[in-house]
Amino acid sequence: MAAARKSPDAHGDIDVIIAGAGMAGATLALALKQGGLNPLLIDPLPFEARIAPEFDGRASAIAYSAFRQWRTLGVAAALEPVAQRIEQILVTDAASPGAATRAALGVFGGAFLRFEAAEIGDASGGEPLGYMIENRQTRAALAAAVTAAGIPVLAPARVASVAFEPGRATVTLEDGRTLSAPLVVGAEGRNSVVRTAAKIGELAWSYKQAGVVATVKLERPHQGVAHEYFLTSGPFAILPLTGNRASLVWTEKEATGAALKAAGEEMFHAHLARRFGEFLGRVERAGPTFVYPLSLSLAENMTAPRAALLGDAAHGIHPIAGQGLNLGLKGAAALAQVLVDASRLGEDIGSEAVLERYARWRRFDTVALAAATDLFTRLFANDDPLLRLARGAGMAVINRIGPARRFFMQEAGGATGDLPRLLRGEAL
Numbered sequence: 001m002a003a004a005r006k007s008p009d010a011h012g013d014i015d016v017i018i019a020g021a022g023m024a025g026a027t028l029a030l031a032l033k034q035g036g037l038n039p040l041l042i043d044p045l046p047f048e049a050r051i052a053p054e055f056d057g058r059a060s061a062i063a064y065s066a067f068r069q070w071r072t073l074g075v076a077a078a079l080e081p082v083a084q085r086i087e088q089i090l091v092t093d094a095a096s097p098g099a100a101t102r103a104a105l106g107v108f109g110g111a112f113l114r115f116e117a118a119e120i121g122d123a124s125g126g127e128p129l130g131y132m133i134e135n136r137q138t139r140a141a142l143a144a145a146v147t148a149a150g151i152p153v154l155a156p157a158r159v160a161s162v163a164f165e166p167g168r169a170t171v172t173l174e175d176g177r178t179l180s181a182p183l184v185v186g187a188e189g190r191n192s193v194v195r196t197a198a199k200i201g202e203l204a205w206s207y208k209q210a211g212v213v214a215t216v217k218l219e220r221p222h223q224g225v226a227h228e229y230f231l232t233s234g235p236f237a238i239l240p241l242t243g244n245r246a247s248l249v250w251t252e253k254e255a256t257g258a259a260l261k262a263a264g265e266e267m268f269h270a271h272l273a274r275r276f277g278e279f280l281g282r283v284e285r286a287g288p289t290f291v292y293p294l295s296l297s298l299a300e301n302m303t304a305p306r307a308a309l310l311g312d313a314a315h316g317i318h319p320i321a322g323q324g325l326n327l328g329l330k331g332a333a334a335l336a337q338v339l340v341d342a343s344r345l346g347e348d349i350g351s352e353a354v355l356e357r358y359a360r361w362r363r364f365d366t367v368a369l370a371a372a373t374d375l376f377t378r379l380f381a382n383d384d385p386l387l388r389l390a391r392g393a394g395m396a397v398i399n400r401i402g403p404a405r406r407f408f409m410q411e412a413g414g415a416t417g418d419l420p421r422l423l424r425g426e427a428l
């Protein structure tokens with residue numbers, strides 16, 4: 001198949017226009033560039049605005065396979081000093097607040113699961129269960145790598161519409177400028193303009209819950225342990241960060257989330273103490289509180305002629321398992337490999353035949369994870385006593401069976417299935 005026509009413009013010959021320079025879009029751009037293609041990024045926000053602490057207070061649990069991709073792309077050296085290794089994950093199905101204290105003392109108020117990095121050391125090459133990294137640090141490292149690689153970035157600029165013609169996609173920006181390339185990738189998060197322009201439908205619903213995020217400084221060492229408590233009010237996670245800090249992520253009703261965001265120090269601490277307990281000593285808030293609406297959105301297709309969707313533009317899931325960004329990073333590795341391999345064979349990278357390889361590769365994993373997180377969210381947000389009993393029995397069984405525990409750890413590490421080369425730590 002002949003390669004499609006490219007349009008030389010002020011930015012040279014662009015192979016792939018990427019709408020959205022978020023963590024998924026920027027990772028894809030770096031991977032394409034490493035593979036010899038010319039990507040261009042577009043974002044309404046310049047990088048400087050997105051690395052400010054007030055922009056995004058979240059930290060993400062990054063699977064070790066996704067971190068390997070950043071190593072291969074030259075981003076990890078900047079991240080290693082700020083990446084906290086997760087050595088152990090303790091999941092507790094606790095009926096009441098204060099479970100953190102009881103679990104740490106070995107007095108469990110409910111069923112529990114314990115995952116240890118050392119248990120999968122042979123398969124993971126000594127990697128931890130994952131790395132906790134503040135999003136602003138990741139964004140800064142990606143921005144520096146994108147700049148160093150000489151990838152053109154149009155920011156501030158917003159994709160307003162996309163027209164698909166035989167052989168090319170033409171993007172019109174809000175300020176009227178137009179750009180063309182054989183392929184446009186929608187990596188602009190939920191409400192993707194590329195998805196709408198490509199007439200790809202979407203399955204979406206709100207959980208009518210708020211995800212509350214705050215960073216705290218701890219008095220006692222966290223020792224790289226991540227805790228997840230399934231309290232009656234929803235999941236509550238204590239995720240270790242460098243500098244003996246922790247990122248707290250928990251689910252609340254929308255009204256409680258709004259009240260917490262506006263709360264003064266005293267009210268916030270009273271609320272926190274009821275859930276957190278005292279096992280890590282005194283806890284001090286080390287930044288603003290962020291509140292995110294929680295919803296699920298799943299594009300009906302990941303591709304259309306001359307268009308591909310990536311990251312939250314393709315799949316926005318509940319943060320209960322900390323897998324949303326990991327799914328996007330896995331998608332970036334798969335899409336980059338498909339496009340780079342196709343281009344080396346002289347194929348048209350925007351053709352349906354090429355894009356279908358990406359869709360086929362990622363479809364099952366994406367739908368399965370979205371369905372599993374949706375099920376978990378409903379299962380663990382339910383306080384029905386029978387359901388609690390079944391949940392507890394399930395956790396106890398998994399906790400006792402070594403292979404089952406190892407399977408879950410490798411799944412969470414993103415190291416199962418047909419892995420793209422970048423996730424195996426190999427260059428494209």
Ligand SMILES: Cc1cc2nc3c(=O)[nH]c(=O)nc-3n(C[C@H](O)[C@H](O)[C@H](O)COP(=O)(O)OP(=O)(O)OC[C@H]3O[C@@H](n4cnc5c(N)ncnc54)[C@H](O)[C@@H]3O)c2cc1C
Nearest residue numbers: 020022023024060061159188189211311312322324325326
């Ligand atoms: C509370 C919470 C905790 C989470 N924790 C984890 C975790 O521990 N681990 C994990 O893997 N995931 C986690 N996630 C999910 C993760 O944050 C998202 O999946 C991830 O940020 C999505 O990245 P993205 O690059 O696809 O999209 P985004 O981060 O939404 O980036 C989209 C980019 O596109 C730009 N844009 C928007 N519109 C346009 C346009 N018209 N034209 C051009 N550009 C545009 C935006 O400015 C933005 O820069 C969490 C989510 C929440 C809510």
